[in-house]
Amino acid sequence: MCLGIPMLIVERSGNDAVVESGGVRKGVRLDLIDTAAIGDYVLVHAGYAIEKLDTEEALETLELIRQVYRAGMGEDVT
Numbered sequence: 001m002c003l004g005i006p007m008l009i010v011e012r013s014g015n016d017a018v019v020e021s022g023g024v025r026k027g028v029r030l031d032l033i034d035t036a037a038i039g040d041y042v043l044v045h046a047g048y049a050i051e052k053l054d055t056e057e058a059l060e061t062l063e064l065i066r067q068v069y070r071a072g073m074g075e076d077v078t
Contacts, residue, residue, distance in 0.1 A: 004045040005065070006058035009038050019044055021062065 007019035007028075015030045019042065029048050030036050041058035042049035053061075070076075 002045060004043040004050060006041050006053055006061050007044045007049075008058075009036055009040050009042060009049075012036070012038055017049065019049070 005021060007021040007026075009017050010020050010025070011018035012030070017028050017030050017036070018025055019028050026044075027047075028042075028044050030042075031048065033042060033049050033052050036042055036049055036052055041053040041055055043051040043053055
């Protein structure tokens with residue numbers, strides 16, 4: 001199973017970018033997305049941004065990921 005994570009672009013230089021989510025920063029490539037800019041959320045998989053996301057959609061997905069994590073840790077997510 002593959003999982004893409006919504007991440008926020010915080011730096012960009014050509015097709016290289018730095019993205020951030022949950023305090024984690026990593027370098028990714030933007031070769032597959034023409035219009036990605038600083039401040040955009042992108043779906044990241046295997047070191048590439050594979051899709052530009054609507055901010056609301058990205059934040060909703062991140063919250064769902066947090067809930068799954070907390071449930072797996074035995075925390076109440078309601």
